[in-house]
Amino acid sequence: MLDSKVPAGPLADKWSNHKFNLKLVNPANKRKFTVIVVGTGLAGASAAASLAELGYNVKAFAYQDSPRRAHSIAAQGGINAAKNYQNDGDSVYRLFYDTIKGGDYRAREANVYRLAEVSVNIIDQCVAQGVPFAREYGGLLDNRSFGGAQVSRTFYARGQTGQQLLLGAYSALNRQIKQGKVEVFNRHEMLDLVKIDGHAKGIITRNLITGEIESHAAHAVLLCTGGYGNVYFLSTNAMGCSVTAAWRAHKRGAFFANPCYTQIHPTCIPVTGDHQSKLTLMSESLRNDGRVWVPKTQEIAKKLQKGEIKASDVKEDDRDYFLERKYPSFGNLVPRDVASRNAKEAVDDGRGVGKTGVAVYLDFAEAIGRLGEDSVRAKYGNLFDMYYQITDENPYKQPMRIYPAVHYTMGGIWVDYNLMTTVPGLYALGEANFSDHGANRLGASALMQGLSDGYFVIPFTVGDYLAKLGSFAPVDANHPAFEEARKDVVEKTNQLLALKGTQTVDDIHKKLGHIMWEYCGMARTAEGLTKAIGLIQDLKKEFWSDVKVLGENDELNASLEKAGRVADFIELGELMVTDALQRAESCGGHFRLESQTEEGEAKRNDEEYTYVSAWEYKGDNQAEVLHKEELIFENVKLTQRSYK
């Protein structure tokens, strides 16, 4: 039933052939079409700018006060590209292979190959825009290594790569705003998708300043709204990141794929207390030079936890560099899921460090000795400063304490090869879709995918859809379908504002976060997941009976904004748990305790689970229906992942 629309032919030719076969829109006709882009991160800003350059009219939406604030801005480490500038054996095929393997063989081959193929164009594009990537003394571009790869293919701008790439895309967007091809709507949140005759024809938004519920019509809608990691309450996502736009589209017919695939990033600053509002990532690039360790014994760990001794007091012989010990060929650069699981294991074994005992060390003493403090500062200065600022501990003098935290969601809206969802005319790009990272994303691949989708895929595929529409007539924002959707949103807003219970929205969100982290976090079991479904259903009732929402609709109202988002997170949480329960295998970031190898690694069950789960919404409080897209591997042999 689910047709991925992957073109026939050899892997390396699929995209070229497909581009030729896609229908084009004549330049004079492009200006008759309007495209809505929701979200202005890497995927959204690059798509909006590129489509406008082609001549389409674009309406771009951001919940922040400026497109430049989208959370792509916070990505630190870098962006992968198969340039092979280092002459170290990289190629498009190797990047494709590493990504498929890193994703634990749960991604679609053709999409991943295309991603690797266009990765080289992204770097060219960004440099042409004036993105100041790091350079060698000879003036050419520098690269660093990242997890899950044995070549250096990561381009970077100190620890602020996401910032520089987003500002590049933002500048391209600004150019089109100036030319009148993009109209931008800041402080607007998408609250519903509007369909006419089954096709996506617009969205309903709330103007966050005035509270006005507005209709926006277009010939196609692009969701570039990021991931849903904030379902865990604590994550590395920005405070405003939510699933709301994607979830409302899901309720209008867009299938949601692999919701249980979440990435728990190994190197984050550990939780300190209940007051904490978010977690801060320390870039994976730090694992290039930092060594991960815990003491060999619980006794030494206890002394460290109580502050009786310092990390530097622990003798070399008493340290367990567990990643180097268990994975000699990849060492500290194993993929994220493997690094996270091993940190958890060390902590569960009573060998964690820091006051709470829920942390491991990331130690730069050896690198500082080898390279000097100045070189380390030049590479990671801003990250070290950030760590110092937050923890009041100087990482040049003592090792960082790190622990895994929710960072990225591989699952998302199901899309076909053209990035179209199950709703015709509705597309999902970047982290909002599910397509390229399988069950685990490799470091420095999120930026690559966002920009690949926005700059180099959607400009071709959306044209094909528009060319086949057969009409240039503008979409009428006064069509009854808009009125109906608008009425629904107004009603839901009033429902939320009428809630006058005793708990704050954050109270409920934190409870949801605890359930998700406990039962659908780094280790999952059938028993725990079954229990979690009941807990979440109860929490949903609690939300709708006992939450307190203050203020009015016609003002900046954080309480109302959050309430709407948390209501959606609760429903998504139940679907994530349901998905995790049906997938009785381990793969990538989805670790079912019942399914592990003798060495404790994730054990896949390829015979039964080599598919994408895509869920169809069936109505409020009704069970969602599971559809499957079979994953076909014609080029890569499925093996047990090994990083030893």
Next chain:
Amino acid sequence: MSAHMNLTLKVWRQKNDKTKGQFVTIEAKGIADDMSFLEMLDIVNDDLTRKGEDPIYFDHDCREGICGMCSLVINGRPHGPKQGTTTCQLHMRSFHDGQTIVIEPWRAAAFPVLKDLAVDRTAFDRIQQAGGYVNVNTGGVPDANTIAIPKRIADEAFESATCIGCGACVAACKNASAMLFVSAKVSQFALLPQGQTERYERAQAMVDQMDEEGFGNCTNTGACEAECPVGIKLTNIARLNREYLTAKVFREEDIHG
């Protein structure tokens, strides 16, 4: 363990851009010193919400010091007492028990208050739209390693490019000038070969837009540099002045030879 403190907040409350605002005194109790400043406000807001009072509205998003959404003038200083940090990266260990903390929004004619501590900074976007880009379309660009850029130049351009667009420079300036912000973007492109073709038009267009938005003039007090959370240097302003002057004094043909 962390120490706890009680604080007296004097917070600017203003319903919207049409009403007058005023300082309101709010007590913040049991604040841990390892909380961030915004987490302290979260706790105050949690309290207000439980009492049925309108929580304080403030802008924030990434809470990692990079998105530029958070603001606040804290005891007279944009982003608070600590050098080189945004408000979201300011921790309560920079304050002491019993302290009174005055919290205000950015104050500038070009940044009207929307509600409480949040202001409208879209003027910054419009300045960028006036010329903060290289005129290049997606596709059809040369290989990234075609042009070698000396590391020194690339690094300097990067330093200018790290501006987070928060507006602290404007809030710090007695004239509410946006010169540091504008000069950072102009410098990035003036330094890099990619920015050369439109170098002078860019400087002129962005400065014109800045003036149109109602930002004040620069009188070189250096307050902007002192309060910039990411260390954008005054030398950027010197460069902008040079770019602008060149654009004004010489004719277009002369610039490009």
